[in-house]
Amino acid sequence: MALYDWTAPQGINPDRNQPSEFHGVLIDGTGATRPLSTSVVARDRVYEARIVSLLRQIYGTQTGRALFREIEGCGWRTMAIRPRAEVSFPALDPNADSTGFSPNHIDLSPRKKVKEDRDDVRQLLNGNDDVDRIIRSGVGGGYDVEVHFTPGQFVDFLTAHKGRLAVDTAGAQPDEILLHELVHGARQKRGLFNQVELDSDFDDSEEFIAILVANIYASETHRKIRVSEKEAVPDIRTSHHGFAVYRATEEAFLPEAADLNFEIDENFRLVSRFVDEQPEFANTLRTINCPFNPVRRYFELLEKRRNVETQRLSS
Numbered sequence: 001m002a003l004y005d006w007t008a009p010q011g012i013n014p015d016r017n018q019p020s021e022f023h024g025v026l027i028d029g030t031g032a033t034r035p036l037s038t039s040v041v042a043r044d045r046v047y048e049a050r051i052v053s054l055l056r057q058i059y060g061t062q063t064g065r066a067l068f069r070e071i072e073g074c075g076w077r078t079m080a081i082r083p084r085a086e087v088s089f090p091a092l093d094p095n096a097d098s099t100g101f102s103p104n105h106i107d108l109s110p111r112k113k114v115k116e117d118r119d120d121v122r123q124l125l126n127g128n129d130d131v132d133r134i135i136r137s138g139v140g141g142g143y144d145v146e147v148h149f150t151p152g153q154f155v156d157f158l159t160a161h162k163g164r165l166a167v168d169t170a171g172a173q174p175d176e177i178l179l180h181e182l183v184h185g186a187r188q189k190r191g192l193f194n195q196v197e198l199d200s201d202f203d204d205s206e207e208f209i210a211i212l213v214a215n216i217y218a219s220e221t222h223r224k225i226r227v228s229e230k231e232a233v234p235d236i237r238t239s240h241h242g243f244a245v246y247r248a249t250e251e252a253f254l255p256e257a258a259d260l261n262f263e264i265d266e267n268f269r270l271v272s273r274f275v276d277e278q279p280e281f282a283n284t285l286r287t288i289n290c291p292f293n294p295v296r297r298y299f300e301l302l303e304k305r306r307n308v309e310t311q312r313l314s315s
Ligand SMILES: [Zn+2]
Pocket: 180, 184, 206, 207, 210
């Protein structure tokens, strides 16, 4: 493609005198080093066009639209997508990242403490989430967010270092990686981002939540479900992570406790935390009709317990 053939897609400013934007997400290709096949002077615009096309692809799904509503609803904090610097080629450092910036940010720890002390599920069961709403809207939280992402970097990493095709790997496609980072970004923007270390392969609670949403997206778009943070792995797992395949159905991911006491289950507690912190987002996700939807499953389990409680009280 010659430079003079290049027509800017909708949403891209060909003169670059103002940033490109898609549903409240700023896209800035300045410094893009790819694609290698493209003239150096055009890489910024090609980068922006590629990102817009990925964002459109994401927006074309129910999961994606729910996520953009969440990002747009995050108030005045900004979110920008910029190229990720390449350490070496093919990249040795495979991942995209999402970073929060706030020169004057307020320490969120007192608010986090309040959240952790609360009995989230009881609040939900009583239908009394006003307290949650007030805490969640806490003034001062949140960051301006920068997502660093270069399409294709991770695919190159898999091919060069793992001898594995990205197409067979859960969560590794450019749109899936970008969506995953946008979930981190939305939570940083809201001031909810708080990495609580986990014993499981998800590593921490924020990875759990990003992978949770990306898995609903994968299920909606008929792709493989990711079961670990450490690597984006195929459904067929290595032996020392034998639980992974078992967890790939939502019933196995959120098993029904015999006594309906779900709080002992880590996955249940983490989904509960997500629902509590981002209720509008979660309420849209629960309506998505796809095979693997732990958010829907979570509400079904709560409903079941509520029915049992009601029956018990009325008998
Ligand atoms: Zn992540």
